[in-house]
Each structure stands twice: as structure tokens, then as C-alpha cells.
Amino acid sequence: MTTRGKLLIGLLLVAALYFGINKLVSSGAVFKKAETQSVLLNSIELPTATGSNKATAVVPLATLPGTAPADKGTAVVWEVMAWNSQMAGMLANGGPRSTMGSAMTANGLDMQIVRQDDVSKMQADLVKNALDLKGNPATPGLIVSIMGDGLPAFSTVQAQLEKTGTGLQVIPYSVGKSFGEDKLMGPKEWLDNPKLALGKTVACYLRDGDQNIALKWCADNGLKVNPDETTYDPEAVNFMAASDFLVAAEKYILGKPESRTKVVNGKNTGVKIDVVADAVATWTPGDVNIAKQRGGLVNIVSTKDYSNQMPNIMVTTKRWYDAHPQQVLGLMTAFAVAGDQVKSHPEALSRAADISADVYGDQDKNGAYWLKYYKGVSEADRNGDVVELGGSKAFNFNDNLNLFGLDEGGTNIYAAVYKTFGDVQHKLYPKELPSYVALDQMLDLKPLQKLQAQYKGKTLAPAETQQFAAGDEIRQNVSKRAWNIEFNSGQSTFTPRTTQELNQLFNDLVVAGRLKVAVHGHTDNAGDPAKNQQLSEDRAMAVQHWLEAKSRSAFPDGRIQVYAHGASEPVASNATPEGKAQNRRVEVVLGN
Numbered sequence: 001m002t003t004r005g006k007l008l009i010g011l012l013l014v015a016a017l018y019f020g021i022n023k024l025v026s027s028g029a030v031f032k033k034a035e036t037q038s039v040l041l042n043s044i045e046l047p048t049a050t051g052s053n054k055a056t057a058v059v060p061l062a063t064l065p066g067t068a069p070a071d072k073g074t075a076v077v078w079e080v081m082a083w084n085s086q087m088a089g090m091l092a093n094g095g096p097r098s099t100m101g102s103a104m105t106a107n108g109l110d111m112q113i114v115r116q117d118d119v120s121k122m123q124a125d126l127v128k129n130a131l132d133l134k135g136n137p138a139t140p141g142l143i144v145s146i147m148g149d150g151l152p153a154f155s156t157v158q159a160q161l162e163k164t165g166t167g168l169q170v171i172p173y174s175v176g177k178s179f180g181e182d183k184l185m186g187p188k189e190w191l192d193n194p195k196l197a198l199g200k201t202v203a204c205y206l207r208d209g210d211q212n213i214a215l216k217w218c219a220d221n222g223l224k225v226n227p228d229e230t231t232y233d234p235e236a237v238n239f240m241a242a243s244d245f246l247v248a249a250e251k252y253i254l255g256k257p258e259s260r261t262k263v264v265n266g267k268n269t270g271v272k273i274d275v276v277a278d279a280v281a282t283w284t285p286g287d288v289n290i291a292k293q294r295g296g297l298v299n300i301v302s303t304k305d306y307s308n309q310m311p312n313i314m315v316t317t318k319r320w321y322d323a324h325p326q327q328v329l330g331l332m333t334a335f336a337v338a339g340d341q342v343k344s345h346p347e348a349l350s351r352a353a354d355i356s357a358d359v360y361g362d363q364d365k366n367g368a369y370w371l372k373y374y375k376g377v378s379e380a381d382r383n384g385d386v387v388e389l390g391g392s393k394a395f396n397f398n399d400n401l402n403l404f405g406l407d408e409g410g411t412n413i414y415a416a417v418y419k420t421f422g423d424v425q426h427k428l429y430p431k432e433l434p435s436y437v438a439l440d441q442m443l444d445l446k447p448l449q450k451l452q453a454q455y456k457g458k459t460l461a462p463a464e465t466q467q468f469a470a471g472d473e474i475r476q477n478v479s480k481r482a483w484n485i486e487f488n489s490g491q492s493t494f495t496p497r498t499t500q501e502l503n504q505l506f507n508d509l510v511v512a513g514r515l516k517v518a519v520h521g522h523t524d525n526a527g528d529p530a531k532n533q534q535l536s537e538d539r540a541m542a543v544q545h546w547l548e549a550k551s552r553s554a555f556p557d558g559r560i561q562v563y564a565h566g567a568s569e570p571v572a573s574n575a576t577p578e579g580k581a582q583n584r585r586v587e588v589v590l591g592n
């Protein structure tokens with residue numbers, strides 16, 4: 001074991017630092033029951049992947065933390081959902097409270113980890129903590145972990161915090177991410193024909209990360225969504241509100257119908273329809289419950305596909321953050337050290353799973369349960385159909401540099417995620433989310449940059465990166481969507497109006513980082529067929545080159561494939577100017 005750094009374990013100072021520093025708001029709102037237009041989302045694309053399964057084998061196994069509380073250091077509370085993305089944090093703490101020999105204790109913190117699945121309660125607790133800190137600065141701080149794509153909606157608590165004289169602050173470090181366990185589960189037929197989801201109903205915790213997965217899939221496949229959970233639109237994908245991710249699964253398992261008013265083109269028909277949950281957006285153990293208790297659903301799409309959608313993002317108040325700069329650095333350091341251990345060594349991961357079981361407190365789910373579904377498995381459901389369950393990743397220091405765009409030539413992946421889902425939730429739910437806080441008002445990367453500079457030139461465990469084999473074509477489509485990318489007439493150069501559309505495409509593809517991208521160029525039938533064939537290829541290649549020039553880390557070699565179709569696949573009649581315009585298009589297919 002290296003001797004640089006400070007990991008206090010018994011009599012041995014372990015220098016793990018040498019090797020590395022390394023869900024949306026509650027759904028209680030009721031929407032008006034008529035005159036609600038279903039929405040065709042322009043696009044929801046996610047950042048590029050960091051998802052190889054290759055283990056980091058650089059860091060030696062450190063002595064595992066003890067079990068006795070250390071009872072020293074700056075007190076802080078960490079509220080977490082029952083979510084496997086927090087394995088690195090669990091090991092860093094050593095137990096529900098920081099233990100002797102833990103990385104958290106070695107970095108001067110005494111942390112209490114508390115389960116809290118209710119996002120609205122997290123918001124209320126932050127406001128209370130802000131008030132308590134105002135009255136007594138010695139009050140233990142509060143940090144809460146939420147799904148990264150859910151932060152825009154979570155930021156609505158900013159108005160309440162501002163009344164106490166403070167605001168939201170993001171801890172510039174993520175302990176991990178969902179990598180498969182958060183998912184849309186639906187009938188197998190939806191895989192081959194997404195349009196079969198129209199007129200069906202998805203149970204989920206509204207305005208949350210899991211609903212975002214369903215919304216992105218709908219946008220990717222050109223499906224309208226009905227944002228009003230009190231009505232039924234036969235021409236759109238509908239949603240059924242659940243109080244949390246486990247209740248969402250129960251709604252499908254029990255099959256209890258809900259009475260809805262039928263709407264057509266946003267107009268109330270006065271007709272009552274009974275609907276049931278045909279599909280579910282949930283995460284582990286919700287997906288496990290569905291498979292074991294009823295079955296019949298498969299993974300339609302998950303965070304294994306949208307691999308950058310759901311990092312674990314920790315937020316606190318500016319009041320605590322600004323008053324505790326050293327503790328923030330210590331927190332990040334402890335998480336980084338533990339992240340390498342969890343990623344590198346089965347013994348460390350197993351211990352983290354046991355700690356998770358203690359924190360989550362489910363009597364029927366021991367450490368082996370959380371370990372199994374952290375890794376992700378394929379199991380037969382109650383009907384004998386095989387379904388993928390679980391799947392998360394721990395992050396180390398370099399994974400964080402990748403996430404926040406501080407690696408060489410990198411892209412701020414999280415910024416793309418934040419804007420993507422902030423915009424879509426605002427569009428669907430303008431009353432509940434009339435606006436959201438700009439990320440740069442909450443996120444200060446200076447502490448991460450400070451640690452980066454401190455360890456520059458030293459050996460750090462590498463980030464996981466997604467590799468794409470050149471020429472390896474997409475075998476299973478996840479989505480297919482036409483983009484309104486305008487080109488100058490008869491040329492492969494973009495018009496000035498195209499920048500916004502290209503930037504949206506970029507953000508979308510960054511979120512879906514693990515998926516390959518096929519860019520298909522099409523023209524109308526005007527002119528020479530051979531020239532049209534070449535023009536369609538040039539235009540598809542122009543899109544490829546633009547994306548790759550904007551971010552080589554998000555679009556490494558082999559990720560983007562180009563196909564030219566000329567005028568051979570029209571989607572409208574070439575007899576009218578409007579039809580010709582529709583046929584001059586670029587289609588983007590995502591898949592693996």
C-alpha cells in the first residue's frame with residue numbers, strides 16, 4: 001500500500017490519496033382535468049457514456065473501516081434514498097455513523113447517514129437546517145442526495161431558502177450513478193414498435209428521474225405525452241401518479257383501475273375511461289418486485305442506455321457550504337478514496353453493501369441483496385421471461401473530472417443533463433416548474449479544481465470510459481428521430497438557424513452516452529439522383545464532424561456512423577414544397 005496521503009486505520013496511515021481523489025420533486029400537485037394538450041417533446045438527449053465494465057485495478061486494497069463510531073469530527077447529516085449509487089459513500093463512512101478507521105473520520109467528519117425516500121421531505125429538511133444554522137452556526141449541516149436529472153425540479157426549494165438568507169449549493173463531487181436500475185419497464189412489444197405505447201399508461205413518481213427516462217424515450221421515438229395525470233389521451237402516452245418508486249411498482253402489480261376523463265386534442269370529451277398501469281418507471285427494488293410478484297414487463301430503456309442521465313448529486317445550503325470549505329474538501333477526499341476501493345476490490349464493495357443494508361433498514365434485504373442488484377443481474381420473472389434488474393456504478397476522482405468536464409478536452413456532462421431535463425420538465429409542467437435555478441448559481445467547481453491541481457502529476461486511478469468499435473453497427477434500436485437541421489440549398493453547410501437544433505442534439509446525445517449514434521442523411525427528389533446520394537452523405541457527415549469537433553470525449557472514434565440514402569426513403573410526397581422540406585432531413589438512430 002502506498003504511503004502518500006492519510007487514511008488512518010489503526011496504527012497504519014494509509015496514503016490512499018496518492019492513488020486518487022478519486023429522485024424530481026414530490027408528485028402531490030393536481031393538474032386541471034381538461035383542456036390539457038398532450039405534448040410532442042422536441043427531444044430529450046443525454047450526455048455521453050462512461051460505462052465500461054472494466055474494473056479499476058490500480059489501487060491496493062486498504063484496511064476496511066471498523067464498526068465502532070469514531071465520535072469525533074465535524075458533525076453532518078447525509079440524507080439518502082435507498083439507491084445503490086451510494087456505495088462509495090457507504091464505505092467512506094464505515095457505517096450509518098462514521099466509524100473508526102473510515103475515510104470520513106480520517107478527513108475530519110462525523111457523518112450520520114439517514115434514509116429518506118421522500119424528496120419533498122428532503123426539501124423541507126434543508127429549509128429547516130438553514131434556519132437552524134442561522135440561529136446556531138454550530139448546528140450539524142445537512143446534505144441530501146438526489147437524482148442528477150431531478151435537480152432542476154428540486155431547485156424550486158430555492159425560493160424558501162432565500163427567505164432564510166441562503167440558497168442551494170451543489171457539492172462538486174458525485175459518489176456514483178445509476179447504470180441500469182432506473183428504468184422504464186413495459187410490454188415486450190414496445191421494443192420493436194414504440195408506437196404501441198400510445199394510449200397506454202405509465203405508473204411513476206411524477207417529475208422525477210424515472211419519469212424522465214420515460215419522457216426521453218417518448219421524445220426519442222416521436223411519441224406524444226399527456227402531462228395531466230387526471231386525464232386519458234388515447235393518442236399519447238399517459239402517466240399515473242405514485243407517491244414513490246415502490247408504490248409505482250405496486251400500481252402495476254395490483255392492477256387497480258383509475259377513472260379518467262378522456263381528452264381528444266386537449267378537449268374534455270366528458271367520457272369516463274378506466275385505465276390501469278400498463279408500464280412502470282421505477283428503480284431497484286421496484287423492478288425486482290415487479291418481476292417476482294407479477295412479471296410481464298421487460299426493460300424498454302434504462303440508465304444503462306441513457307448512461308449519463310442519473311449521477312448521484314449531493315446538495316446542501318450555501319450557508320453550511322461557505323462556512324465549511326475544509327470539510328467540503330475532506331468530504332470529497334473521503335468519497336474519492338472509498339470510490340477507488342469499491343471499484344477495485346470485491347471485499348470493499350461487499351462491505352459497502354452491508355453498510356447500505358444497515359442504513360436502508362429493510363429487514364428482508366441484507367447486504368447480499370444490495371450487492372447483487374448493484375452489480376445488476378438477468379433473472380427470470382414470475383412468468384419465466386428473462387429481465388435485467390438493478391445496476392449502478394461507483395465513481396472515483398477521475399470519474400468526477402469526466403462528469404464535470406475537467407478532464408483534458410472534456411465536456412461538462414452534468415451541465416448538459418441539467419439543462420436537458422430542466423427544459424423538458426418546464427415545458428411539460430409550467431405551473432409546477434415555472435423556472436429553475438441556473439446551474440452556475442449552485443455549482444462551484446473550484447474545490448474539485450483545487451484537488452485536481454493538488455494531485456496533478458500523481459498516479460490516479462483512471463475514469464471508466466466507453467469504448468466503441470468502429471464499424472460495429474447498431475443491432476438493437478432504442479430510438480429513431482428526425483431532426484430539423486437546416487442546410488444551405490444544395491450544400492452540406494448549416495444555415496445560421498441550425499445552431500440551436502445542433503446544440504439540443506448534442507445535449508441529447510451526451511445524456512445517452514453509452515449508445516451508438518447512426519446519422520442518416522436524406523434529400524428530396526430534385527436534381528440528379530447520384531448527386532443527391534452524395535449530398536445526403538455529405539450532410540450526415542457534416543453533423544458527425546460538428547459533434548466530434550464540439551467534444552471528442554463525448555463522441556470518441558467509432559461512436560457515430562454515417563449512412564446516405566439520397567431521395568430513396570421519402571416520408572412525404574415530393575409533389576409539394578412542404579413535402580420536399582420534410583424529405584430533406586437528418587435522422588438519428590440510437591442503439592447498441
